[in-house]
Amino acid sequence: MGYNSFEDMPVWQKAMELAVKIFNLTENLPRKEDYSLTSQIRKSSLSVSGNIAEGFGRKHTKDKLNFYYHSRGSLAETKSHLIYGKKDFENLLNFIDEIWKELNSLINSLTKKSQP
Numbered sequence: 001m002g003y004n005s006f007e008d009m010p011v012w013q014k015a016m017e018l019a020v021k022i023f024n025l026t027e028n029l030p031r032k033e034d035y036s037l038t039s040q041i042r043k044s045s046l047s048v049s050g051n052i053a054e055g056f057g058r059k060h061t062k063d064k065l066n067f068y069y070h071s072r073g074s075l076a077e078t079k080s081h082l083i084y085g086k087k088d089f090e091n092l093l094n095f096i097d098e099i100w101k102e103l104n105s106l107i108n109s110l111t112k113k114s115q116p
Contacts, residue, residue, distance in 0.1 A: 006056035011102040015049035015071070018095060022078065025092070041081040047074035048099070061114040065107060072103045 006012050022045040026038045048071050055067030079096045 003056070006053040009052065009056065011099060011106060012049055012052045012056070014095070014099050014102070015052055015075075018078070018092070018099060019045040019049055021092060021095070037081060037085060041078060041085070044074045044077040044081060047071070048078065052103075061110050065110055065114075068103055068107050068110070072100065072107070075100055075103065 003009050019042075022041055026041060029038050051067045051071035051074060055064045055071065058064045058067060075096055079093060082092055082096075
């Protein structure tokens with residue numbers, strides 16, 4: 001896990017890809033959705049990568065973990081919005097599960113590292 005930048009982290013790259021996919025997917029939703037589901041799912045999907053980046057920038061392991069936990073929370077929120085949308089989001093749901101596993105690995109690794 002010796003990355004020089006958060007941009008080098010595969011989990012951040014996937015989270016960014018998720019946000020792009022969400023933005024593309026929501027581009028054609030009806031206008032009435034603009035300020036409800038569309039807005040919520042876009043914000044939560046962007047928050048996944050944003051929190052990974054912010055966690056990377058933190059010095060202390062506990063601070064890093066807090067942001068990675070926030071990222072995982074945003075990922076769960078994004079998944080919830082996709083399920084609510086009742087569209088065929090199977091591929092994105094699988095992709096979210098993949099990112100979830102990578103975030104758990106990152107959190108577990110840091111948790112073990114921070115224990116004496």
